[in-house]
Amino acid sequence: MKAPKNLPTRQSDFATAPTLVTFEKISKTYDGHTHVVKNLDLEIRRGEFLTLLGPSGSGKTTCLMMLAGFEVPTSGEIWHGEVPLSRKPPHERGIGMVFQNYALFPHMSIAENIAFPLEVRGLGRAAIAEKVKRALDMVRLPQIADRRPNQLSGGQQQRVALARALVFEPELVLMDEPLGALDKQLREHMQYEIRSLHMSLGLTVVYVTHDQTEALTMSDRIAVFAGGRIRQLADPRALYEEPADGLVATFVGESNRFDGTIVSRDGDTAVIATRGGTRLEAFAVDIGATGPAAVIVRPENVRIGAAVDGLRDVITGRVVDVVYHGDHLQVHIAAEGLDVVAKQPTRDAEAPTVGSEIRFGFLSRHARAYDPARTDH
């Protein structure tokens, strides 16, 4: 197994990789009038770990199902390399799939479950036994071949499902919230296992989740879905630090939001008058020259106390609560009628007293201004 550290940085690794799957102007409607996927273009690169992230009902599962062949696009075409998939039934697509509820065959033993795709492909007994054994070793469950699915824990069942989806060596594997049914600790462990299988086997993975932490930690690229469209497709760092629109900014990671109107705009810089009456200089991401704006600031970029010296815009508020999180403090500040959250590393924070007046502010490049119409979903 290749150690993760030996890999080049994620961005440079996959930016140039060839395209494996292309969604070309894909639309989907179930009932004939509401489109749950709208004119969607997407390129999946060979070897990448692509996550579809987005609020409930945004069309993630639908996209995955169309790629797997269980739903038919209303219009558009999905290409697997040079092959159009529209006329290819699911069982001929050779795409591995892992389901949230595992979908193990309850009447078959674990070994029979994993042997299933190999039997279907007409492999010989000896070859099947060998591959089943290797697959079970791969997911570190060598001792359970003869058990039934219902005799395993959730985490074990999901690892068997993973082994079964990988044993026939598909180049593309789809996973729809595979860890959704597991508790937090097991989920983190499985995230690591899936990630290392992805790297050691050179798989292309399309992964659906609505857990943004999971998306950030596992993915090479993340596509943020909302209302059947992709709002942004970027690597985790770009997505978190440079969200392209307000929805992405508020959906991925935590954020403070100040609503206001644009006073002036000069290139990348805009001055926003907030509803609370403060003028903020902000980085203009997704706004015009006039009109309403939502200024979004990450809690870790909110400075308090002495750190505000030298900032252009400083706001005064009152400390409502200080919550200790071990590695950081969360300071809740009442200001402008809002609850502003500031995250301070524990080691260099002088914990402010609750009830005291506090000054806070942020660099103007950390205050990102968006169109509020494209912020709510």
Added chain:
Amino acid sequence: MSHNSMPLTTSERLSGRLLAAVAVATAIFLVAPILAIVPLAFSDGEFLVYPIRGYSLKWMEAFFSSEKWAMAVKNSFFIGSLSAALATVLGTMAAIGLSRTDFLGKNVLTGFVLSPLVVPIVIYAVGLYFFFAPLGLTQSYTGIVLAHAALGAPFVVVTVSASLSGFDHNLMRAAASLGASPLLAFRRVMLPLVLPGVVTGALFAFAASFDEVVTVLFLAAPEQRTIPREMFSGLRESLSPIIAAASAVMIVIAVLLLAAVELLKRRAQRMRATA
């Protein structure tokens, strides 16, 4: 009952006894006519009447040595098995189709498929007669098997639908994603999991054919007579206790079928518990 250890009031105890009495009375009402015929099978008299003066096995022997009755038994099993097989295939396919998705007219179609359960059998038989006559299917095994298959299929639809209601359709998707064609996925995944429902339905379909007499009256030639049909003419012609012997044999077969259904139900419950 969930009364556990709570002491019962007098009125509760009374109503409990009343309930038990009504239950026993109902059971007797249901079973007594069936049991009443059995002793006559072992009568040594010449007529199908009570009181029984002496007991013997002569009517049983007569039943098992008669060529006419042997023919009837053979016909009953032949027609029963073929029509049950046909009903099982058709009923299973219908149940799967009806369970898959919601589509326009699904309720109408379901009612249509289940209609043989409620349409008066004599109307069905007369209709069949006029439908089959120009096709040359009256007085033929084919005609009776088709008629009975249609009567048995609703039972299969009902039992298979019940099994399918607990079936996770994601398993079929999983099978497809692993490379199994729809037919293979059905054979390896769906069928084993709904098998108790399929077999129960088949047994019911067999039973439905086995005791059916009206369509046979309309459609069967003399050489296609089944046990109930023979009994029917026996009742009109001779009224001999051999009819009671035939009844006893039929009751034994019916009990065996019921026992098989019960066994299957237990098995299905066990499978569901482990699924």
